[in-house]
Amino acid sequence: MTQFFMRARRCLAALAALSISMSGGSAWASASDVAAQEAAFQAMLAAPGNIDAMLAYARASVKIRDYEAAVATLERLLDLRPEMQEARYELAVAYHALGAYEVARYHFSQLERKGALGTQEARLAARYVEAGEDRDKPDAMRGFVAAGLSYSDESESFGGAVQLGLRWRHDMGDANTTVWQADARGALFAFEGEGLDVSSLLLRSGPWLALDGTAYGAKIRPYVEVSARWDGDDEDRGTAALGVQYSNTHSAFFSSFADVKLGRSFSFDGGSDADYVAGALGVAYRPTRDTRLRFSLRVSDRSAEVAVDSRSSHGARLDLSHEFAVGFDASDRKWRVSAHGAWDRVDWRNAGREDDVWSVGVGLRAYVHDDLFVQTGLRHIERDSTDDAVDNQANIVSLMIGMEF
Numbered sequence: 001m002t003q004f005f006m007r008a009r010r011c012l013a014a015l016a017a018l019s020i021s022m023s024g025g026s027a028w029a030s031a032s033d034v035a036a037q038e039a040a041f042q043a044m045l046a047a048p049g050n051i052d053a054m055l056a057y058a059r060a061s062v063k064i065r066d067y068e069a070a071v072a073t074l075e076r077l078l079d080l081r082p083e084m085q086e087a088r089y090e091l092a093v094a095y096h097a098l099g100a101y102e103v104a105r106y107h108f109s110q111l112e113r114k115g116a117l118g119t120q121e122a123r124l125a126a127r128y129v130e131a132g133e134d135r136d137k138p139d140a141m142r143g144f145v146a147a148g149l150s151y152s153d154e155s156e157s158f159g160g161a162v163q164l165g166l167r168w169r170h171d172m173g174d175a176n177t178t179v180w181q182a183d184a185r186g187a188l189f190a191f192e193g194e195g196l197d198v199s200s201l202l203l204r205s206g207p208w209l210a211l212d213g214t215a216y217g218a219k220i221r222p223y224v225e226v227s228a229r230w231d232g233d234d235e236d237r238g239t240a241a242l243g244v245q246y247s248n249t250h251s252a253f254f255s256s257f258a259d260v261k262l263g264r265s266f267s268f269d270g271g272s273d274a275d276y277v278a279g280a281l282g283v284a285y286r287p288t289r290d291t292r293l294r295f296s297l298r299v300s301d302r303s304a305e306v307a308v309d310s311r312s313s314h315g316a317r318l319d320l321s322h323e324f325a326v327g328f329d330a331s332d333r334k335w336r337v338s339a340h341g342a343w344d345r346v347d348w349r350n351a352g353r354e355d356d357v358w359s360v361g362v363g364l365r366a367y368v369h370d371d372l373f374v375q376t377g378l379r380h381i382e383r384d385s386t387d388d389a390v391d392n393q394a395n396i397v398s399l400m401i402g403m404e405f
Contacts, residue, residue: 065252101132146402154394159191315344
């Protein structure tokens, strides 16, 4: 047990050192978009009162999420041209982004009353209004469910797949904007053949505490987590853990996050129980409203009652997602394409074995009607071990139909 906590402290110390070394990067930004905003600002200064110049500057500001600048310019523009509904629509969107949902609803209602919204704009406006009303409520529930088929070339078999996710948020109503959040995730993959089924469930609950007393900036979330996994090969396990999440939005482009937890892993089938510590640290970069990159480093250590089952790992993961409009009449939702790459090195320290595990994948979520979507993905997983007997690789293709709610 003492050795376990010594390794836990080393894991936490490594994460802390990485956090300090990365803290100097909070000024990341999209240089071309910032330059475009500055050029638009100079053009507006050179032609005061020019409607086109003001609108161009406001749109350039929205693109880099400088919503305060956009609101100030659009308000002045509407003072000059109150009949300019295009500017009012942009203003409503900017107010929504700032969290001023009541003001955003007012401008959207003005546009609707005057019949100034096209079909697509009306759908988007309704979605903005609905989202604002949800965020003004003390309780909000969001989630998705999807079901479909998967194929694995390793086992050369098809199988059914089900995934679901739920998030409940409750505004505690205090001066520090505390929000209690509970998350649930589940998955089931049932392939043809014995020992190939995999199912998992995870529950996490705890309050987000604002460190500076505002809705933005640094936050921490102490939480309780329980999980279970059944994979059909005598490795069925459950876990219980206490942890802390950290999140900080440094700018419109850059945010950082961390997650550390300590827990106990229990075997459901007579295997070895274990104490474990796990941590992750990363950054997220959003060069535009529709594009996001997320990079994380992760470490873990598991000390099992049976020494040969003890192991430690470290690795990294990169995720990329991009949303794009397709002009699909049945839904105003943007489609989302995603990709990831991950690597982990697992050291079975008492078994003389070391594994490198790689994973790469791509996916597409296409909204076909409001919140109804079709999702497809391709993933490649490969294990390269010093023990050739456990080397393997697999390509998994999936096609699912789901709904957000």
